[in-house]
Amino acid sequence: MDNLLQFQGVSKSYGSRKALNDVSFSIGPGKIIGLLGTNGSGKSTLMKITAGLLPVYSGSVTVAGQPLDLNTKSIVSFMPDRPLTESWMKVRDAITFYSDFYSDFDMAKALQMLDFMNLNPQDRISSLSKGMNERLQLTLALSRNAKLYLLDEPIGGVDPVARTKILDAIVEFYSEDSSLIISTHLVKDIERIFDEVIFIKNGDLVLHEEVEELRLKHGKSVDDMFKEVFAE
Numbered sequence: 001m002d003n004l005l006q007f008q009g010v011s012k013s014y015g016s017r018k019a020l021n022d023v024s025f026s027i028g029p030g031k032i033i034g035l036l037g038t039n040g041s042g043k044s045t046l047m048k049i050t051a052g053l054l055p056v057y058s059g060s061v062t063v064a065g066q067p068l069d070l071n072t073k074s075i076v077s078f079m080p081d082r083p084l085t086e087s088w089m090k091v092r093d094a095i096t097f098y099s100d101f102y103s104d105f106d107m108a109k110a111l112q113m114l115d116f117m118n119l120n121p122q123d124r125i126s127s128l129s130k131g132m133n134e135r136l137q138l139t140l141a142l143s144r145n146a147k148l149y150l151l152d153e154p155i156g157g158v159d160p161v162a163r164t165k166i167l168d169a170i171v172e173f174y175s176e177d178s179s180l181i182i183s184t185h186l187v188k189d190i191e192r193i194f195d196e197v198i199f200i201k202n203g204d205l206v207l208h209e210e211v212e213e214l215r216l217k218h219g220k221s222v223d224d225m226f227k228e229v230f231a232e
């Protein structure tokens with residue numbers, strides 16, 4: 001399969017505010033893609049459309065060659081920038097909740113990841129710090145055997161030392177025939193794991209390139225390129 005995700009001429013407005021403007025791109029399987037842009041550039045909107053959470057938009061979106069529907073939802077695992085779990089839950093309740101809800105949830109992988117992330121199943125979610133909560137959300141999202149993972153700002157609240165560990169977990173725990181899209185503005189910390197990057201600025205896709213090619217062609221790191229494109 002060539003295209004795991006394809007956007008063709010996709011636009012999305014919230015009232016009179018345009019969030020995505022005629023966006024077209026496609027990505028193949030087995031890639032880690034950085035979706036990069038400053039605040040309000042349209043990253044979350046793009047992810048929510050792909051996850052099937054924003055049904056009203058113009059243009060065409062396909063996942064694994066299929067228009068968005070319940071089938072595509074079942075192969076897309078989305079980690080939103082705000083937790084989906086309830087604060088009364090303990091960590092183990094969140095795991096059970098996901099396991100009941102998603103038939104592709106891999107319990108053995110979830111338990112292994114909890115351990116790696118130093119998360120205690122007995123802890124209440126309301127007692128977790130922002131960074132620990134992100135570790136939990138990441139564990140939940142990556143423990144599904146999905147085809148496409150969408151991680152919206154997965155390391156914003158994690159301290160710099162733990163970031164390395166979390167990035168290693170992302171690379172280790174995602175299955176390699178699937179693809180992973182990660183939105184972030186922490187470009188420098190995370191660019192080492194990207195195969196491709198997409199820059200999105202005020203709703204316009206301004207660059208989509210393989211990281212190797214970008215470095216060769218422009219003689220710059222992704223972070224330097226990001227600063228240049230998004231300079232205010």
Ligand SMILES: Nc1ncnc2c1ncn2[C@@H]1O[C@H](COP(=O)(O)OP(=O)(O)OP(=O)(O)O)[C@@H](O)[C@H]1O
Nearest residue numbers: 014017018019037038039040041042043044045046
């Ligand atoms: N529910 C909404 N109602 C109205 N406007 C919205 C809504 N959600 C997003 N927007 C607007 O759409 C634009 C794109 O927002 P989006 O959340 O997709 O950006 P983002 O790149 O994810 O930003 P951030 O990095 O700050 O999370 C912004 O101008 C935002 O204010």
